[in-house]
Amino acid sequence: MFPSPLASTPEPPYYAVIFTSIKNEIASGYADMATEMELLASKQEGFLGVESARNEIGITVSYWASLEAIQNWKANTRHLQAQKQGREEWYTHYKIRICLVERDYGN
Amino acid sequence: MFPSPLASTPEPPYYAVIFTSIKNEIASGYADMATEMELLASKQEGFLGVESARNEIGITVSYWASLEAIQNWKANTRHLQAQKQGREEWYTHYKIRICLVERDYGN
Numbered sequence: 001m002f003p004s005p006l007a008s009t010p011e012p013p014y015y016a017v018i019f020t021s022i023k024n025e026i027a028s029g030y031a032d033m034a035t036e037m038e039l040l041a042s043k044q045e046g047f048l049g050v051e052s053a054r055n056e057i058g059i060t061v062s063y064w065a066s067l068e069a070i071q072n073w074k075a076n077t078r079h080l081q082a083q084k085q086g087r088e089e090w091y092t093h094y095k096i097r098i099c100l101v102e103r104d105y106g107n
Numbered sequence: 108m109f110p111s112p113l114a115s116t117p118e119p120p121y122y123a124v125i126f127t128s129i130k131n132e133i134a135s136g137y138a139d140m141a142t143e144m145e146l147l148a149s150k151q152e153g154f155l156g157v158e159s160a161r162n163e164i165g166i167t168v169s170y171w172a173s174l175e176a177i178q179n180w181k182a183n184t185r186h187l188q189a190q191k192q193g194r195e196e197w198y199t200h201y202k203i204r205i206c207l208v209e210r211d212y213g214n
Contacts, residue, residue, distance in 0.1 A: 004200040006127050006164060016125060016206055018168055020113050020158050051127050053160035057113060059168060061125055087214075093111040095213030099123055099206035106202030107194075 004107075007049025007063055012101045014048055015064040021086075021094040022057055030090050033082050044073050063101070070098060111214075114156025114170055119208045121155055122171040127164055128193075128201040137197050140189050151180050170208070177205060 023030065034052075041047055041062060046069025052060040064070045073079060086094065130137065141159075148154055148169060153176025159167040171177045180186060193201065 004202075005129060006200050006202050009204075012204075016123075016204065018123060018125065018208075020168070022112060051164055051166055053162045053164055053166045055160045055162075057158055057160055059158055059160045059166045061127070061166060061168075091214075093113050093214060095111075095113050095211060097116075097119075097123065097208045097211040099208045101125075101204045101206045104202060104204040107198075107200060 006106075007051050007061075009048050009063050009101070009104070012103055014101050015067060015070060016099045016101050017062045017064065017070055018097040018099060019060045019062070019094070020057055020097075021091045023054075023090055024092055027090040029085070033085065037079060037082050040076070040078060041073060044076070045069060046072070067098070113213075114158050114168075116155050116170050116208075116211070119211055121208050122174060122177060123206045123208050124169045124171065124177055125204040125206060126167045126169070126201070127204075128198045129164055130161075130197055131199055134197040136192070140192065144186060144189050147183070147185060148180060151183070152176060153179070174205070 038050055038052070041050060046065035048063035048065060050060065050062040052058070064073070074083075145157055145159070148157060153172035155170035155172060157167065157169040159165070169180075171180070181190075
């Protein structure tokens with residue numbers, strides 16, 4: 001079997017940030033910023049992986065070693081710009097949920 | 108602003124089940140079963156909401172009031188059939204993560 005393209009996370013416990021959103025029909029600059037943010041996130045200390053999909057709604061789940069790592073990423077200067085643009089221009093609705101992953105299984 | 112099509116969950120803490128998967132190209136019967144399972148899940152005690160999207164990977168996040176509600180849903184007879192068919196026929200990879208939602212925010 002080929003390596004899984006799903007996020008390869010360590011044994012729990014670790015953290016997940018579930019980011020769900022509804023985009024405007026016109027969301028100029030969104031795709032480039034999404035790509036840039038995914039790359040930038042992956043370079044942060046404590047980053048464990050990310051999974052994304054979008055149809056009517058968009059879901060991005062990022063995985064982190066600690067709450068501190070999540071807070072540092074939230075406060076990243078470039079990421080703050082992206083968050084502001086997201087709130088003001090791109091998303092009609094969004095929700096962020098900070099979660100402790102207690103257990104996982106799969107193949 | 109129109110009501111949000113994102114899951115309307117109560118104040119944390121509550122639970123999230125993050126289900127990520129890669130489907131086979133041929134996944135006969137998958138779409139009907141996915142629709143059926145989403146409807147059936149929504150009738151279970153302790154169900155709080157669900158969000159789904161699929162491109163290369165599929166992400167379904169369901170929200171639950173308690174671990175007991177999650178365990179009851181996992182043990183549901185019809186759901187057990189769907190899980191078996193998923194493992195044997197539909198998914199090349201899948202992962203399930205059981206999470207405690209500690210905090211959330213959004214609009």
